Amino acid sequence: xxxxxxVVNILVGTGMLAISGAVFASGFALIEQSASGIGNAFAGGAxxxxxxSTVFFNPAGMSRLGGKQIAVAxxxxxxxxxxxxxxxxGALLQTPGGNGGDAGSLAFVPNAYFTMEVNPQxxxxxxxxxxxxxxxxxxxxxxxxxxxxxxxxxxxxxxPSVSYDVNDMFSFGAGLSYQHIKGDLTSSVNYSAAAGGxxxxxLEGVSTISGxxxxxxxxxxxxxxIEPNTRVGVAYRSKVKYTxxxxxxxxxxxxxxxxxxxxxxxDVTLPIxxxxxxxxxxxxxxxxxxxLMADATxxxxxxxxxxxxxxxxxxxxxxxxEHWKNTWxxxxxxxxxxxxxxxxxxxxxxxxxxxxxxxRTARIxxxxxxxxxxxxxYKPGEESAIDFGYAHLFxxxxxxxxxxxAVGKGNLVGTYKNSVDILSVQYTHSF
Numbered sequence: 001x002x003x004x005x006x007v008v009n010i011l012v013g014t015g016m017l018a019i020s021g022a023v024f025a026s027g028f029a030l031i032e033q034s035a036s037g038i039g040n041a042f043a044g045g046a047x048x049x050x051x052x053s054t055v056f057f058n059p060a061g062m063s064r065l066g067g068k069q070i071a072v073a074x075x076x077x078x079x080x081x082x083x084x085x086x087x088x089x090g091a092l093l094q095t096p097g098g099n100g101g102d103a104g105s106l107a108f109v110p111n112a113y114f115t116m117e118v119n120p121q122x123x124x125x126x127x128x129x130x131x132x133x134x135x136x137x138x139x140x141x142x143x144x145x146x147x148x149x150x151x152x153x154x155x156x157x158x159x160p161s162v163s164y165d166v167n168d169m170f171s172f173g174a175g176l177s178y179q180h181i182k183g184d185l186t187s188s189v190n191y192s193a194a195a196g197g198x199x200x201x202x203l204e205g206v207s208t209i210s211g212x213x214x215x216x217x218x219x220x221x222x223x224x225x226i227e228p229n230t231r232v233g234v235a236y237r238s239k240v241k242y243t244x245x246x247x248x249x250x251x252x253x254x255x256x257x258x259x260x261x262x263x264x265x266x267d268v269t270l271p272i273x274x275x276x277x278x279x280x281x282x283x284x285x286x287x288x289x290x291x292l293m294a295d296a297t298x299x300x301x302x303x304x305x306x307x308x309x310x311x312x313x314x315x316x317x318x319x320x321x322e323h324w325k326n327t328w329x330x331x332x333x334x335x336x337x338x339x340x341x342x343x344x345x346x347x348x349x350x351x352x353x354x355x356x357x358x359x360r361t362a363r364i365x366x367x368x369x370x371x372x373x374x375x376x377x378y379k380p381g382e383e384s385a386i387d388f389g390y391a392h393l394f395x396x397x398x399x400x401x402x403x404x405x406a407v408g409k410g411n412l413v414g415t416y417k418n419s420v421d422i423l424s425v426q427y428t429h430s431f
Contacts, residue, residue, distance in 0.1 A: 027275070027301050027327070027354045027366065028132050028153065032075040033057065033111055035426030038389035039345030039375020040333030044293025046221060046233030046281035051385070051428045052113035055127035057279070058221035058235040059161035059173025062123035065430075068116040073387075073426035075111075079104035080419045081136060081365050083144070083400075091146050091410035093192035093201040099414075100142030103365070105135040111426075120165070123173075127159040131179070131237075132274055138362075140206075145188040146409040147362040147402060149206070153183045159219070169225050177217040179240050179274075184210045191254055193408025194263075199254055211246025211270060229285040239303060240274040245312075267312040275300040291335040301354035302326045323359055327352035331371070343377040345389065353396075360400050365416040367396040375424075385428045393420035 032038065034053035037045055048054070049061025052071040081103040090096030115125040137150040161175030191203040217240040224232045249265040257263060279297040286292055304324040309317040333347030349371035355364050375389025395418035402412040 027299065027324070028134050029275070029277075029299065030077075030109060030130055030133050031329075032077060032109055032422060032424065033073075033129050033131075034071070034387075035073040035075070035375070035389050035424035036071075036377065036385075036387040036428070038075075038391055038422060038424045039347060039373055039387070040293055040335065041331045041347030041349040041371045041373040041391060043295045043331035043333035043347045043349065044233075044281045044283045045295055045297075046235040046279045047223065047231050047283040047295075048281070048293060049223065049233070051387075051426075052115040052125060053111065053127075053426075055113045055115065055125040055159060055161050055175065056111075056129055056131075056219075058223060058233045058281070059125060059175045059219060060163050060171045060221040060223040060235075061233060062115050062125050062161070062163040062173060063165045063171035063223060065115050065123065066117050067430055069114070069428065069430045071111075071113045071426060071428040073111045073424060075109045075422060075424040076106065077109060078106045078421045079136070080417075080421075082417045083138075083142075083362075083365070083414050084417070085143060085414045087411075087413040088143050089411045090143060091188075091190050091193065092408040093197055094146075094190060094204060094410070095202055096410070097141040097143040097145060098139060100138035100144060103136040103138045104418075104420075105137055107133065107135050109133065122165075123163045125161045125163070125175075127157070127161070127175075129157050129159070130155050131157050132181070136363075140188075143410065144362045144402075144412045146190055146204075147412055148185075148187050150184070150186045151363055152185065153181065155182075156180045161219070163221075170222070172222045173220070175219045177219060177237075177240065178214065179217060180212070180214045181242055181244065182210075182212045183244060183246070184208075189250060189263075190408045191252075191257065195254070195257055199256060203254055205250055205252035207248060207250050209246055209248045209268065211244035211268070213242040213244045215240050215242050217274075231283050233279075233281045233283075235279045235281075237277045239276045239300070242272050242274070244270045244272065246270070268309060268317060269312060270307065270309050272307065273303045275303050289337050291337075293334070294332045295330070297329040299327050299329070299354075304354070321359070323356065324354040325356065327354050333373075341379050345373075345375040345377070347371070347373040349373070351393075357399055360398060361402055362400065362412060365398050365400065365418060367398040367416075367418065369393045369395040369418075369420070383430045387424075387426040387428070389422075389424045391420075391422045393422070395419055
């Protein structure tokens with residue numbers, strides 16, 4: 001049986017796009033790096049420096065921490081992504097399916113940080129967190145199953161850092177990031193279309209792709225004490241360049257086409273870069289009760305212009321034009337201290353999405369979102385604190401028009417209604 005090479009390459013190769021999908025945050029970054037920050041929608045993240053999570057947001061902020069401190073946090077993140085069909089056509093020679101259910105999936109994201117005072121001018125810190133991640137899954141029989149079924153990406157970032165006090169007005173910090181990434185995904189393969197209809201209709205299977213890699217990056221920061229109640233922080237996190245090495249496998253391949261090299265299990269690679277980011281934050285203590293903070297963060301998502309997926313033999317599986325754009329996230333927040341034990345927090349943010357309408361796919365149903373957040377802190381004693389927060393993200397409705405009928409996937413045309421809920425808790429202990 002002679003297969004349509006172009007059909008097979010596109011039907012199979014599209015699966016790797018899960019590595020770039022996202023629901024939790026703009027693009028596929030996770031800003032949920034502390035529970036103490038979520039109540040203010042992470043406003044002032046590079047300037048507050050109230051606990052050891054400053055290792056991630058601005059290592060220079062460790063200069064405000066004395067002795068030793070440990071902070072551990074857990075975030076429950078529940079995105080919702082519901083597709084509504086407004087004119088899709090089923091895949092060639094296949095029975096159309098439904099809308100896919102809610103593609104959002106509950107995820108638990110942990111963070112842990114440690115800081116210590118080396119001498120009066122120097123601090124050392126270590127952060128372990130997940131800067132990027134997602135998990136989405138559609139019903140296996142939905143109309144867009146040839147575009148995507150399951151997408152999951154996990155990262156682990158180990159981030160040792162140091163800070164140094166130049167004087168009472170200025171401190172700076174720097175860190176190294178060792179990151180490991182793992183991606184797993186599934187999507188349907190249209191065997192009927194790949195065989196040109198010679199085997200009849202409704203023959204399909206599932207392709208599974210898994211890939212991993214590790215790479216290095218760095219982060220820099222500075223903290224300026226403008227006056228006793230006001231400080232400004234700036235922070236930069238570098239790009240991290242990966243080349244994921246993975247495997248592709250096929251299930252339920254009809255025996256008549258099982259010998260085709262296009263459907264052979266084997267190795268694939270995907271070079272991809274995580275974006276750099278730059279933040280400017282401000283913090284002002286208005287009086288002994290009120291605190292004000294703000295933040296502006298730029299993320300260099302334009303690093304993702306295309307995804308090029310190859311077998312390790314050198315044969316190209318697919319090249320997809322993404323044309324992502326750089327984004328801004330703007331936030332503001334305030335905190336009110338009732339007494340020595342209790343503090344309340346509230347914050348808002350606007351988070352741009354890097355995906356444009358023209359390039360949106362089922363694996364990337366991303367759009368601009370508005371954050372509304374609240375939280376608080378309880379201090380049972382001088383040496384410990386419990387922080388908690390909740391945020392709801394209102395995501396702008398998204399349109400999709402993935403026109404792929406010519407290669408057997410069907411036309412996926414419709415709208416997405418998305419939202420995200422985040423619940424976080426953190427324990428901090430100083431000693």
